[in-house]
Amino acid sequence: MDRARPKLAVWKFASCDGCQLSLLDCEDELLAIAGEVEIAYFLEATRATVEGPYDLSLVEGSVTTAHDAARIQDIRKQSRFLVTIGACATSGGVQALRNFADVREYAAIVYARPDYIQTLATSTAIAEHVKVDFELRGCPISTRQLVEVISAFLAGRKPQTPPHSxxxxxxxxxxxxxxxxxxxxxxxxxxxxxxxxxxxxxxxxxxxxxxxxxxxxxxxxxxxxxxxxxxxxxxxxxxxxxxxxxxxxxxxxxxxxx
Amino acid sequence: MTVKTIKVDQLARVEGEGALKVVARDGVVQSAELNIFEPPRFFEAFLRDRMYTEAPDLTARICGICPVAYQMSAVHAMENALGVVVDGPLRALRRLIYCGEWIESHTLHVYMLHAPDFLGYEGAIEMARDHADIVRRALNLKKAGNSIIALLGGREIHPINVRVGGFYRTPRKRELQPLAEDLKRARDWALATVRWTAGFDFPDVERDYEFVALRGMGEYPFSQGRIASSRGLDISAAEYDEHFEETQVEHSTALHAHIKARGPFLTGPLARYALNAASLSPLAREAAQEAGLGIVCVNPFRSIIVRAVEVLYACDEALRIIDEYEEPERPAIDIEPRAGAGYAATEAPRGMLYHRYRLNADGKIADARIVPPTSQNQPSIEEDLKTFATAWLDLPDDALRRRCEQTIRNHDPCISCATHFLRLEIDRGG
Known part of the structure; x- marks a missing residue:
């Protein structure tokens, strides 16, 4: 009999895509993971999407636009357990260097028409916007730790990711x-x-x-x-x-x- | 007048966030816009006042799928500015790590992002239910590429061992031997990949592209060679700005590149193959011939075969480098900062990647400019859609939408790169 598998969603905010790529980089574990969870939303891998709510949401990237600030609220509401993956989602990422500068000057350096660009003055971590259940560090995250986080979620235990130096x-x-x-x-x-x-x-x-x-x-x-x-x-x-x-x-x- | 609009609000199986809008009037496509709404991250701005040594690690973060390309363009541009040339075994190791990225990135695209379009699946995970052995082959082949990057670079994504002047630590010859064993198996899988993709059903279409790629001096290009085109362009990287321009359009946070006074061009596997096929390894050349590629391929749907040929080449080339490797005396050459300007173009898996830096006398970056492959290809991708989609307008909406998405994936756009992906909107009236 088919059992109901937990629904996994992968969300992207401002980022390089490297942390969600880490899931596809689990070459030895990917098919096993796909057998244990239902991949309900993971646009980098598949165009098929399943409506929420989701049991486990992995969030990559930081919040840098007003639209994204609203989107993360909606994702939180649809997610039973929300895990941020990577430095962008847990601290704002390299794009948070703008937080120490004037973003209008930054836009003028890169774009001839900065007025076409919609962006916030800061790049912020997901936890500054919504409650986060677990933060996985790294730029990029380690695939070994990602498998640990997913396994821990499936087993209903706390992930083992030592906080020492x-x-x-x-x-x-x-x-x-x-x-x-x-x-x-x-x-x-x-x-x-x-x-x-x-x-x-x-x-x-x-x-x-x-x-x-x-x-x-x-x-x-x-x-x-x-x-x-x-x-x-x-x-x-x-x-x-x-x-x-x-x-x-x-x-x-x-x-x-x- | 009948108007038809087709929209894809969020394109799947591409790296980054984008959308597509196609507008048709009276059965003819009038416009096609690839909307890139990936939020800008302002790399060129925050690179200012950083040391030249920091550029490889900072720019790698533009793209998690091709960080090696960013590191390679950065180190070559810096070395150009600082008047040094990295040669011998250090140069060979750089080719080797680039082989790893081509194998990993192309295999991801061929099997997991693009092949599902040809075989009618939503993605590779769905494809695995019917073709588990093929998806397992893909994962093993991808892993072989990643193993090269992990060994030489320390890890697969954002490797830590690349520096201006060389590496932090170079491998002992015996460390490379286990890689060679993996790569011999990978070469068989790569050959099987060429044959597998050559058997797909391709739409019978052609485009008259101006192909732009590095032309390697007797070798298939990764990081060295002149920038050449199928219409006679032949320049050094330092002359890029004289011949290419970037413009900004309102529907995209990625800039659009053109050849001045000529218009759109195409970089990537089709362009590299058109300009360098003779420099492929004998095995890759034979496989290309067997797959029916000819000396130039102008059907973008067949780019999947060219990618597979390049994976085969990268396996062969990696094996050659490992076999001939002599341990260098030192992991990096000494460099003294000085004021100057440096230019480099290297071949990222999805196309040419240009970096330009101006340095102050203390080695700090005064000015940076980065032109990623997807910025260069975006006008051609839109042209492809405009050219091909008219013939498909009678298809049901869902089939038409899939065809348009596939047309975009032909060029493996990396939206994260270009913004610095995809909603499809098709407006066909009626």
Whole structure:
């Protein structure tokens, strides 16, 4: 007998499409997932759509237009469980760099007719607009963590996504600390785990694409980065990338923006 | 007068958000507009005052489907501005990671976005119910491409190992060996993909495109070569702005590109193939011939076969690079910042991607300009619809709408790229 499967929807706001692509990148798990849930709304993959309500909504992207600010309200009403996927949806993304500038100037730099462009002055996280049940970090998210979130939802348990720093992942991976070992500036001490410490594994400092960890001490890290030769402008820029509008990173960048 | 409007409010199976509106009067299509309403993200604005070293990671975020293309155009443009040339094994590794992206992105498009149109499915997941083995082959082939990016780049989407001057860490020769085993299997799947797509039913249509692509020097182009066209254009990337212009239209947040004084042109697999087919590997050339492609393909519906041929080529080329790889002495060459301007065009899976930067003496970006493939192809996509849709106006609305969507997907538009997708509206009167 056919059992009713939970309905999954994937929604896009301002983004690069990379996080929803991560679902299609689950090459080994995709068909199994498609067997456990009903893919009710996922325009990147299929033109077939099923009406809401939806049991699990995955939301990619940030809110940058008045239309999108209204749309997320409607999606929330139709969703039993709403999970944001990626840095854009959880912090505003790289497009939140406009929050530190004048968006009219930005539009004039890119477009000959900025008056045709409808946009908000800020790019904001989904949680600033509606209640979010779970936030998955990363620019992009990790496919392993995405499968964990969907599995946890199906099993009715909390997803296991440790909130500690990338430093712990480096220790688990057995990496030499790039900061101590060869003086390479690294945001690992203040950055949320999840990627598996990829950058240090490639002899590169972490650049914070998973956003701030729980209770980060960014001012202390900045003092160390400064000793490694980063000037105030470099310190401002290092926190202003893909999670520039996440509170801990925003505050620390503003401290160096004088 | 009878008026007919067909609308698709939200196009599926494309990357990003867009819509389509076709207007017909007395049985003739008058206009076709691809509306791109993906919200703008202002990359060219926030790149100002960032260091030249930051451009590869920042611009990668324009597109999650082709981040390697953005990284490659960025590093080549910066190196052009800074007067350095990356050669030898580092250049070979860059070709290798680009092979990975072509395999991954083309396979996604061929099987999951485009093939369902030919076989009458809503999407690949529905297709998997009847053709599980084919969808499994697609996922395995895509995974082979992603494995290259993950190994060389650290991860599949927004790789972290590409930098101006080279890489952060280069692989040991023995690390590449397991990839070669995967790629030998992938090459068989790619050949099967060419034969599978060649068997589809194609509408008998043609268009007189001006094809624009890099012309590689004896090799099928990824990142190097002159910008050439099927009507005699032959320029360096530095001359792009003299020959191409972008204009803004009210119905799109993506700019439209034209060749000055000539009009629309087409980039992407059809253009690359038209200008470089002789440089394909022998296996890819034979497969193209067996599939009936000829030396040039002007039926955009058959672009799915050309994509499959390019996947086969990318598998072959990746195997060649791995076989000939010699570990470089250093992962990157040294670079000193200086004032200057830099230009580069590289071949993203869906077409040519142009970057231009002006740098200050301290290495900060004074000005950036990025022209993604979909901006360049959008006028040609609209022309395709105008040219073809008249013959389809007698179809029932749903069939007509599907045909129009398929016509757009022929060019694998990446709306996220171009805005920086698709509502279809067909107005046929009556």
């Amino acid at each position: 990338v430093c712990v992942e480096c220790k688990i991976a057995g990496n030499l600390c790039v900061m101590v070992g060869h003086g390479t500036p690294c945001l690992g001490p203040v950055t949320h785990a999840g990627c598996g410490a990829i950058c240090p594994s490639y002899n590169r400092g972490c650049y914070g694409c998973y956003g701030p960890m729980e209770t980060p001490n960014a001012p202390s890290l900045s003092a160390w980065l400064s000793k490694l030769g980063m000037d105030e402008d470099a310190l401002k820029r290092v926190y202003r990338t893909f999670n520039a509008n996440a509170e801990a990173f925003r505050k620390e960048s503003e401290r160096h923006d004088r």
